[in-house]
Amino acid sequence: MAVIAYACTAAGCGWVQESPAKEAGTEAVVDERVAHNAQTHAGEAGFTVRETWPWLVPLFIVNLIWLTVSVIARLGVWSVAAVFAPQVAMFPTAPWFGLIEILAIGLITLSYAKKGPEGASVARRAFAGLTMSAFLVMLGNVVLVFVLFAFVAFAFSG
Numbered sequence: 046m047a048v049i050a051y052a053c054t055a056a057g058c059g060w061v062q063e064s065p066a067k068e069a070g071t072e073a074v075v076d077e078r079v080a081h082n083a084q085t086h087a088g089e090a091g092f093t094v095r096e097t098w099p100w101l102v103p104l105f106i107v108n109l110i111w112l113t114v115s116v117i118a119r120l121g122v123w124s125v126a127a128v129f130a131p132q133v134a135m136f137p138t139a140p141w142f143g144l145i146e147i148l149a150i151g152l153i154t155l156s157y158a159k160k161g162p163e164g165a166s167v168a169r170r171a172f173a174g175l176t177m178s179a180f181l182v183m184l185g186n187v188v189l190v191f192v193l194f195a196f197v198a199f200a201f202s203g
C-alpha cells in the first residue's frame with residue numbers, strides 16, 4: 046500500500062531507491078542499498094526514509110466530500126444528505142454509534158502510525174492512517190445504509 050523511498054544523504058549524490066513497503070525490508074532490496082553505500086561512498090553515507098501512498102490524495106478528497114455532506118446533514122439544509130451520513134442522523138438517538146466510529150478511527154490511526162519503517166515520519170504515517178481509517182468507516186456507513194434499506198424493503202415486501 047505504501048511506497049518507501051530511501052534517498053542517499055551523501056552530498057551531490059542523487060541516488061534514490063523506491064520500492065513497495067512489502068519489499069523494502071527484503072534481503073535483495075536492503076543489499077542494493079548497502080552495496081550503493083559501500084561502492085560509492087565507502088560505507089560513509091546514510092539514507093533518509095520517506096513513505097508515500099498512491100491512494101492518499103484521492104481518499105483525502107473523498108473524506109473531505111464526506112465531511113461536507115456530514116456537516117450539511119447536521120445543519121439540516123438538505124435532508125437527503127442524512128442518507129449518506131447516517132452517523133449524523135443517528136447521533137441524537139444513538140450517540141454511542143458516532144463514538145464507536147471515532148474510537149475505531151483513532152485506534153486504526155494509532156496502530157498504523159506505530160508500525161512504520163525505521164527513520165520514517167510518524168506524523169506523515171499518522172495522517173495516512175487517519176485518512177485510510179476515516180475512509181473505511183465511511184464505507185462501513187454506506188454498507189450499513191444498504192443493509193438497512195434491504196431490511197426495510199424485505200420487511201415491507203410481505
Ligand SMILES: [Zn+2]
Binds near residue numbers: 058059060085090
Ligand atoms: Zn549515494
